[in-house]
Amino acid sequence: MRAVSPNKHISVLLQPFLDFFKGSNIRTFFDGTLGAAGHAKALLKEHPEIELFIGCDQDKEALSLAKENLKEWEKKVKLFHGSFVDMDKYLDQLKTPCVDGIFIDLGISSMQIDSEVRGFSFRFNAPLDMRMNTEMELTARDIINSYSEKELEFIFKEYGEEPQYKQAAKAIIATRRRRKIETTQDLIDVLSGVLRKKRGHHPLTLVFQALRIAVNDELNSLKAFLAKGIQRLCEKGKIGVISFHSLEDRIVKNFFKEHQEMIEILTKKPVAPDYIECRKNRRARSAKMRFAMRGKNE
Ligand SMILES: C[S@@+](CC[C@H](N)C(=O)[O-])C[C@H]1O[C@@H](n2cnc3c(N)ncnc32)[C@H](O)[C@@H]1O
Known part of the structure; x- marks a missing residue:
């Protein structure tokens, strides 16, 4: 790796x-x-x-x-x-x-995007990290597993302009009740059935962008x-x-x-x-x- x-x-x-x-x-x-x-x-x-x-x-x-x-x-x-x-x-x-x-x-x-371990890309299964500065505390995993539904909606809507921000947040909250979402693949599994492909892009492109923006403020x-x-x-x-x-x-x-x-x-x-x-x-x-x-x- x-x-x-x-x-x-x-x-x-x-x-x-x-x-x-x-x-x-x-x-x-x-x-x-x-x-x-x-x-x-x-x-x-x-x-x-x-x-x-x-x-x-x-x-x-x-x-x-x-x-x-x-x-x-x-x-x-x-x-x-x-x-x-x-x-x-x-x-x-x-x-x-x-x-x-x-x-x-x-x-x-x-x-960064081609790194197999830093979690910036849905092309590789890696821990949901996305920190540019690895000395900072907040990771994408923290956001996905601890933010409220409203906070997740805000991030996906404001930072990703993801039209299906409500469905994405809802699916994450529902999954979280049963298990933690730890990796990029876990997130893909939760959301790929929920989100549509937009303009030829991967269905999770906007969600990944939104999380990266939030993690790195x-x-x-x-x-x-x-x-x-x-x-x-x-x-x-x-x-x-x-x-x-x-x-x-x-x-x-x-x-x-x-x-x-x-x-x-x-x-x-x-x-x-x-x-x-x-x-x-x-x-x-x-x-x-x-x-x-x-x-x-x-
Ligand atoms: C697109 S690359 C820059 C490429 C560079 N201009 C070149 O030609 O090689 C963006 C870089 O900015 C860094 N970066 C992003 N936000 C930053 C910030 N707030 N402070 C310092 N570095 C940041 C990233 O870690 C990344 O290495």
Whole structure:
């Protein structure tokens, strides 16, 4: 059983990401979702002027992979294990009041979704875990076996936009009275007769998404991060976010709109991958990238 898949993560929207920094003089940068460090590496290559590159990932395995991949720049790279929500802490520790660029590439990496043991995917039978940071306590198993019917409905409806959220919650509660639901296969057994396939996706796609978002508190983290992020951007510094579902994209879009007195929105419409990228990398299909700049263009 492998904890980390050897499959390589393909960075999404890599060239459009680099294009937003073309011609910029970047001295300091913060990458809040290093993953395999694909975006980080490409930026460091293209911007040798970078003096300090701060990065974090809440997944320890991802962080050690990133460290390996960024060896060439080890003198200027400072890595932290933890959430991007704690960006203030990392910057304060490095006595860096502001940075010229901030970037997060949300969701899960190929290493996580292809892991046979971490419970992110319905393709493998594994304990219902789904924690990106394995030092946190709450797992998907805890949610499935202890949350009330109403709480489960909320998670499936709000984080998964699962139309059959009521039936899903009901089936889980009924099963729980007889036995615990411990593994991804247990959950599939409970729900596959209840949920319909949607637009060619596996019937449990939205439930798995919802649980992952709840376990990792993804939407609240994104909101908290955006609020801190724009405060720590230097004048004319840029902030970019790649999201993978409409819930996240809506948060970014609304946040940028609500802070237009502080920032200039650089993407009236989100940047999406082209046909060729989607053919090469299925994970890219739902990606959307938005960028904004601190201050105003003259
Ligand atoms: C899509 S991958 C990033 C891939 C990376 N941009 C690359 O090109 O290799 C997302 C990564 O973000 C991490 N992550 C998600 N939410 C996070 C958070 N709140 N704080 C820190 N890392 C997070 C995940 O653990 C995962 O490794």
